[in-house]
Amino acid sequence: MIFDYNVIWENLPLYLGGVLVTLKLLLIALALGLAMAIPLGLMRVSKSQLLNFPAWLYTYVIRGTPMLVQLFLIYYGLAQFEAVREGLLWPYLSDATFCAILAFAINTSAYSAEILAGSLRATPHGEIEAAKAMGMSRAKLYRRILLPSALRRALPQYSNEVIMMLHTTSLASIVTLIDITGAARTVSSQHYLPFEAFITAGAFYLVLTFILVRLFKSAERRWLVYLAPRKA
Amino acid sequence: MLNGYGSTILEGAWLTLMLALSSVAVAILLGLLGAAFRLSPVKWLAALGETYATVIRGIPDLVLILLIFYGGQDMVNRVAPMLGYDEYIDINPFIAGVFTMGFIFGAYLSETFRGAFMAIPKGQAEAGLAYGMSGAKVFFRILVPQMIRFAIPGFTNNWLVLTKATALISVVGLQDMMFKAKSAADATREPFTFYLAVAALYLVLTSVSLLALRFLDKRYSVGTKAADL
Numbered sequence: 014m015i016f017d018y019n020v021i022w023e024n025l026p027l028y029l030g031g032v033l034v035t036l037k038l039l040l041i042a043l044a045l046g047l048a049m050a051i052p053l054g055l056m057r058v059s060k061s062q063l064l065n066f067p068a069w070l071y072t073y074v075i076r077g078t079p080m081l082v083q084l085f086l087i088y089y090g091l092a093q094f095e096a097v098r099e100g101l102l103w104p105y106l107s108d109a110t111f112c113a114i115l116a117f118a119i120n121t122s123a124y125s126a127e128i129l130a131g132s133l134r135a136t137p138h139g140e141i142e143a144a145k146a147m148g149m150s151r152a153k154l155y156r157r158i159l160l161p162s163a164l165r166r167a168l169p170q171y172s173n174e175v176i177m178m179l180h181t182t183s184l185a186s187i188v189t190l191i192d193i194t195g196a197a198r199t200v201s202s203q204h205y206l207p208f209e210a211f212i213t214a215g216a217f218y219l220v221l222t223f224i225l226v227r228l229f230k231s232a233e234r235r236w237l238v239y240l241a242p243r244k245a
Numbered sequence: 246m247l248n249g250y251g252s253t254i255l256e257g258a259w260l261t262l263m264l265a266l267s268s269v270a271v272a273i274l275l276g277l278l279g280a281a282f283r284l285s286p287v288k289w290l291a292a293l294g295e296t297y298a299t300v301i302r303g304i305p306d307l308v309l310i311l312l313i314f315y316g317g318q319d320m321v322n323r324v325a326p327m328l329g330y331d332e333y334i335d336i337n338p339f340i341a342g343v344f345t346m347g348f349i350f351g352a353y354l355s356e357t358f359r360g361a362f363m364a365i366p367k368g369q370a371e372a373g374l375a376y377g378m379s380g381a382k383v384f385f386r387i388l389v390p391q392m393i394r395f396a397i398p399g400f401t402n403n404w405l406v407l408t409k410a411t412a413l414i415s416v417v418g419l420q421d422m423m424f425k426a427k428s429a430a431d432a433t434r435e436p437f438t439f440y441l442a443v444a445a446l447y448l449v450l451t452s453v454s455l456l457a458l459r460f461l462d463k464r465y466s467v468g469t470k471a472a473d474l
Contacts, residue, residue, distance in 0.1 A: 077448045077451040078444045078447045078451075079409035079410070079412035079413075079447055081412040081415075081416075082423065082443055082444045085436065089436040089440070092436070180306065180307075184307060184413075187416060193308075194308055198311070207311070207312070207315035207319045208312070208316035208317075210316075211311050215312060218303065218305055219300065219304055222303040
């Protein structure tokens with residue numbers, strides 16, 4: 014038999030621990046990323062160049078460079094500066110988990126901001142005119158009309174972003190974390206069974222991806238029913 | 246420039262570019278094949294194309310790269326002795342990189358191409374046939390040029406993702422610009438400088454790609470009218 018799955022079976026706890034690490038990285042990064050994406054997305058639709066340009070530059074640079082480079086800049090790069098090494102944040106910035114989450118959050122904030130900006134721009138203009146005619150202030154207009162509907166309509170694209178982020182978290186294994194990919198790398202190097210080790214990791218990701226797709230499908234059914242095509 | 250490491254990094258950048266271009270060529274071929282499978286009336290071919298696209302898109306690039314590089318090498322050397330070949334087979338990392346990236350992004354492109362073919366109104370192919378064009382002529386004169394038009398936005402996205410994903414190949418030892426930057430960073434203890442330089446080079450690459458593909462999009466969209474909002 015050319016395949017040997019006993020080793021994988023014995024190392025299942027390692028993989029399951031990896032699943033938890035992957036989910037932790039994903040959820041924290043997404044939460045932080047979304048919190049940053051909302052102000053950034055609003056800046057991206059602003060008519061004021063002073064607000065729009067910095068947000069444009071941020072999303073352009075982040076989306077134009079590889080995630081791996083961003084991660085290395087934060088995790089390895091920042092240590093080059095003495096001010097950072099002696100600064101207050103050093104205990105955090107020398108921690109792989111913190112750096113990975115920070116890099117992932119920055120990355121997803123740029124993509125999510127563009128998704129949100131696109132969704133805001135696609136708001137039917139009648140809704141905005143109606144809100145103005147009702148005498149809503151700008152802040153109320155954003156809070157009650159623009160953001161709720163734009164966030165809903167961003168859902169299908171955001172689900173893609175979340176799945177991309179799930180896959181991106183695999184880079185954490187490069188900075189020594191034991192996520193699913195990290196578990197596979199450990200098994201692969203300890204037992205020299207790269208094929209079985211990585212196939213197993215792939216299967217775990219595939220299952221997680223399917224679960225996420227399902228979750229977003231039901232979220233869309235909950236919040237986007239009013240946009241679904243009418244059933245015959 | 247860059248403590249004398251500037252030229253090695255530029256060499257690495259050249260390798261990155263070659264890797265990206267060769268991979269996208271493989272990806273286009275596999276993408277067209279995948280799209281053809283998925284649109285085929287033969288059930289098992291369609292299912293095969295569907296499985297390829299779904300499975301590859303559901304697994305992170307890094308895992309696939311590790312699987313194909315290390316797992317593939319391992320498999321080749323487990324199977325080869327059974328076929329009576331006893332020497333250890335070492336796969337060239339550039340070739341392996343090209344096929345790995347091509348295989349991954351072929352799945353993404355098959356989705357783009359399938360959508361583009363489906364966006365062409367059916368009547369057009371029928372009209373071509375009614376004019377007495379052969380099937381091949383309909384395909385190359387009517388379907389392909391319009392398919393390219395519909396596929397360019399999706400292709401642009403995939404090309405940008407692929408370009409950036411080439412950085413991952415450095416993890417398995419191909420000496421692209423990311424790998425060279427890592428060696429330079431280790432040698433000089435100035436990681437920020439070198440990774441920033443690589444980030445800038447990637448930004449140049451993605452910016453030039455965007456401009457070039459926007460130009461191409463304009464050329465292929467001659468004769469269409471954008472919705473004027």
